[in-house]
Amino acid sequence: MSLSAFLIQGIVVLLLAPFSTGCARLFKARLQGRSGASPFLPYVRFATLLRKEMVIANTTSWVFHVTPIVVVSTSVFAATSLPLLSDAGAPGGLDNFIVFSAILALGSVFLVLGGLDPGTAFGGMGSSREMTLASLVEPAMITTFAAFAVVSGHSDISGMLNVGGAALLQYPSLIISLVALGLCTLAENARYPVDNPATHLELTMVHEAMILEYSGASLALLEYASSLRLTVFSLLIANIVVPLPLFSAALSLPSVSVTIAAAIVKLVVAMLLLAILESSIPKMRFYRMQEYLSVTYFIALAGLVFSLIPLS
Amino acid sequence: MMQDLLVSRGIIFCIVGTLLSGIVGLGGSTSFWHRASQALLVLSNVIGILAAVSFFSSGADTLPLFRLPFLFHTTFVLDKLSGLFFLMTTTVTSLVGLFALRYVEGYRESYNIRALDMTAALFIFGMQTVLLTTNIAAFMLCWEVMSVASFFLVMTDREEASMKAAFLYLTMTQLGASALIAGFFLLSHGSGLVDFATIASTARMLPASTIVFAFALLFFGFGSKAGLVPFHLWLPEAHPRAPSHISALMSGIMLKIALYGFLRVVLFLLPPLPAAAGLVVLTIGLLSGLFGVLHAVVDRDIKRTLAFSSIENLGLIFAMIGLGMYANSIGLDALAGIAVAAALFHSANHALFKSGLFLCAGAIVQETHTHRLEAMGGLAKAMPLLTGAFCLLALAASALPPFGTFFGEWTFLEAIIGALPKSPLPTKGILLITLSGVVLVSGLAIFAMVKLFAIASLGLPRSVAASHAKEPTVWINAPILIFVALSLLAGISSSYMLHALSPALIGFLPARASSMTVATGRLSPPALFLLLLIVLVLTVMVTRLCGNRLRRSSHVWDCGQPVDASMEYTATAFSSPIRFFFRFLLHHRKTVTSVPLVANNPWIAKHSMSVNADSVWFDTLYGWIASLLLWLSTQAKRLQNGIIQFYLLLIFLTLVLSLLVAV
Structure with missing residues (x-):
């Protein structure tokens, strides 16, 4: 990928991230009979948070300050390296799927450390849960992408898009892997049925419990990181299903603008689907998570096994 | 040629210096002798690092170092594999020596520092030389120097639990070593003076069953030293009991020596x-x-x-x-x-x-x-x-x-x-x-x-x-x-x-x-x-530019009641989901005991919970072996009936039996 394609993708995805969270909230509100706020509200919220004074707990250490920066960096890393708008493949093979899942794990690790640093029971609870989820989702993620790697013959995610779209019908096993990827996405992004993104009830929260002590710019960074992560996952799955309007290394104005418009449409559709899902299922009890995680893992494994059986 | 000479001089200096550092450490109990000993250890291992690096840069495959006629005529040789592990050993040792310089002085009351420095030097010496040996007897000798020295290091603090851990370690390591000797002897037709190159060429003629049996013995020997399940019991007991810089050497290097032995056997000796x-x-x-x-x-x-x-x-x-x-x-x-x-x-x-x-x-x-x-x-x-x-x-x-x-x-x-x-x-x-x-x-x-x-x-x-x-x-x-x-x-x-x-x-x-x-x-x-x-740098810059720099320090969000350390998540609480998810593998027993506080009301009670996290291996596999051994020794005790004629008869029978076997 040329550097400019790299930059355009990074900037556009970074700008779209708050919009996707806003969309998800709007659709969810509409489905639940509320009128909901504008999808552009998160932009205002981030701007407000950035201007606010930070209140820092006096029990915290350097880890508390490092956390938001590392967490947002891992999301930005994913947003720039993956084939979200451009299918040209990142320089140095950085869109490798194992790198992707390890970078996500790095972000989760720091989120966990930031949650434990103030020494409150809330933070500890959220951290313990998030660490459990992250360490057990990572195997499922790698297995899921391994199926795509086996079928497409590429270990770079940009190469895996070759078997996306209409080609998925030639490899039906990948549809199973796609389901597993969806389940991983829900767990990685702290959505239903794993976590409730809208609650502050201590029994249910995972992600919110960890960032409870953050305020001001740090909180803005952490919330931005999570909406960026959601955007990255949504665009990634959308591109596997519909890999069509992506610009290549040779940039041209029409292709770039069409791709950006398509990306917005993809995001809106993905958020609508997410809102429908979140409005129709309940959250699972945390101590039943091993069922969810093992189901995810075994679906991923089934996808990998079926993709190894030659179709003739 | 010049480079080869320098490399071999460097490695000899490294080994001899390591041994000397132990002797210097024995010199006296003041901190001068300790520091001199550790400084010598660091210096000789840094020279070892340089020698190993220049060996790799010279591109040679093997480099004979020296030959000791009094030590089973063994030739000490450096090759790529042993060079790699030698480099690891010297790197870790030199940094550990630097750490020990001040660290050990904090334990002047509980450790015998002279003995510690000497044994540690012997331990490192054993690890360095075991990599360079090329025949069975010398290999096993250096292996035992390493094992026995580390046995003494485990009980440096002379506490009851350390003694127990050390003897468990000694038992396992000697079982492993006897399996190694047996395995090597199978390959070399019972001679300890055969060098590895000869074994590699003669092992191809051995029947397949002998090879497989020798492999099983050697795998047990090296695997138990490397702490593989189910021969790992000693490792979580012995490694933590040793002083921390020794634990670093045991975990970082000694386990790798076991790996080296396994690789040497599988990839070089066995067909x-x-x-x-x-x-x-x-x-x-x-x-x-x-x-x-x-x-x-x-x-x-x-x-x-x-x-x-x-x-x-x-x-x-x-x-x-x-x-x-x-x-x-x-x-x-x-x-x-x-x-x-x-x-x-x-x-x-x-x-x-x-x-x-x-x-x-x-x-x-x-x-x-x-x-x-x-x-x-x-x-x-x-x-x-x-x-x-x-x-x-x-x-x-x-x-x-x-x-x-x-x-x-x-x-x-x-x-x-x-x-x-x-x-x-x-x-x-x-x-x-x-x-x-x-x-x-x-x-x-x-x-x-x-x-x-x-x-x-x-x-x-x-x-x-x-x-x-x-x-x-x-x-x-x-x-x-x-x-x-x-x-x-x-x-x-x-x-x-x-x-x-x-x-x-x-x-x-x-x-x-x-x-x-x-x-x-x-x-x-x-x-x-x-x-x-x-x-990362961009994120820091953007946050610095856009974010408000004002900061206020306050207490944590506490719902109106002060938060203290007893409300924090502990290690037990933090790992509780995994303990729950994998309870069928971990076999932890949770017991909750309730003591009523008010005699006539069972609901007002003080509950205390304890989690028994002992290894299942002690109860199952090792428990069975232990009870079998106890039973056998109880049976054998019947021989000790105190009648002198019976003992004489036993001695006579043993003599006859050994003559029969020998002739």
Whole structure:
């Protein structure tokens, strides 16, 4: 990928991230009979948070300050390296799927450390849960992408898009892997049925419990990181299903603008689907998570096994 | 020629200097003698590093060093494999020596420092020489110097529990050593003076059953030293009891010496083994990885957690080697090459990060006076530099980018996935099981390391001692920081190093894969490192520019009631989901006892919960063996009936029997 394609993708995805969270909230509100706020509200919220004074707990250490920066960096890393708008493949093979899942794990690790640093029971609870989820989702993620790697013959995610779209019908096993990827996405992004993104009830929260002590710019960074992560996952799955309007290394104005418009449409559709899902299922009890995680893992494994059986 | 001479002089200087440092340490009990001894140790090992590096740069395959006629006529030889492990040993030893300079002085009351320095030097000397020996008798002699010296090191603090751990260790290591001797003797027709090259050529003529039996004995011998499940019992007991710098050597290096012995036997001495042998190694490796990591997740002792993590890492390394052996036996040469290279690279990384982590643990224990994670906490505020290094080493141990461990595991997984479509059906199953096992273990390893770092360093101090902790001196911090730097360096240069460790270049599998080297795919570690760095710097800049700089310090959000350390999450609480999810593997027994506080009301009661986290192995496998042995010795006791004529008869019968056997 040329550097400019790299930059355009990074900037556009970074700008779209708050919009996707806003969309998800709007659709969810509409489905639940509320009128909901504008999808552009998160932009205002981030701007407000950035201007606010930070209140820092006096029990915290350097880890508390490092956390938001590392967490947002891992999301930005994913947003720039993956084939979200451009299918040209990142320089140095950085869109490798194992790198992707390890970078996500790095972000989760720091989120966990930031949650434990103030020494409150809330933070500890959220951290313990998030660490459990992250360490057990990572195997499922790698297995899921391994199926795509086996079928497409590429270990770079940009190469895996070759078997996306209409080609998925030639490899039906990948549809199973796609389901597993969806389940991983829900767990990685702290959505239903794993976590409730809208609650502050201590029994249910995972992600919110960890960032409870953050305020001001740090909180803005952490919330931005999570909406960026959601955007990255949504665009990634959308591109596997519909890999069509992506610009290549040779940039041209029409292709770039069409791709950006398509990306917005993809995001809106993905958020609508997410809102429908979140409005129709309940959250699972945390101590039943091993069922969810093992189901995810075994679906991923089934996808990998079926993709190894030659179709003739 | 000149370079060869310098290299061999350097290595001789290194070995002799290590031994001399022990003698200097014996000189007196003042801190002058201790410091002189450690300084000599560091100096000689730095020279050892330089010699090993220049050996690699000279490109020679083997370098004979010297010949000792009085020691079974053994020739000491350096080759690529032993050179690699020699480099690991000297690197870790020199940093550990630097650490011991001040660290040991803190324990003047509880340790006998003269004896400690001498035994430690002997231990290191044993590890260095065992790598260079080329015949059975000398190998076993150096092996025993290493084992016995480490036995004494485990009981340095002369406490009851340490004695117990040391004797358990001695039992296991001597069982292992006797299996090694038996295995070697099977290969050499009962002679101890045969050198390895001769064995390699004569072993091809032996019947297959003898080879397999010898392999089983040698695998048990080396595997029990490397702490593989189910021969791992001694490891989590003995490693944490030794002084921390010795624990670093035991976990970082001694386990690698066992690995070296195994590689030497499998790849150089034995003829090609059946595929089943590789599968056994793979299974045992994956089992060790899983058990090690689960216990590392749930354990509550800082050094025991690290010891369990060593079991996990050695398990992964043996799984890689097992898969390599299997792939080699069925003709998947590319996979075999990458698996062995990844195993070697992972062991080098493990030597760096695990030694660093044990040194961190030592520094923390010295400040907090406890091994229990539950009594620590709040250290990140008091010692930012040490906990920063601790955090980075824990990330390296969790196999996260941009550390070398990540690239090692990445290469291995990538190789498995690459080999999946092309391989026949049973191999596919084995590759899938390996893939699932390795990713599960590496996922849980993140949990274990985060727990270790976070519970020890974050939050509020959970004990008075932890709240008085302060940043250690630069002499303690510097070696740890060097370990961090080396781990990062291993990550950045990983594609170069993986290439250099490929079997063809290191000297394995000479007959079958002479030209094959490891290709590391498209991923470029420096690019990853660079992009991470750029993104981090940009984030910091943007936050600085846009964010409000005003900060106010306040108490935590406490719902109106002050929060104290007793409300924090502990190690037990933090790992409770994993303990619950894997309860069928961990067999922890939770007992809740209730004591009524008011006599006539059973509902007002004081509850206390305890989790029994003892290993299941003591109750099952080892318990059965112990009761069998006890029964046998009770039966044998009947011979001791006190009648002198009966004893004379027994002596006579023994004499007749031995004459019959001998003649």
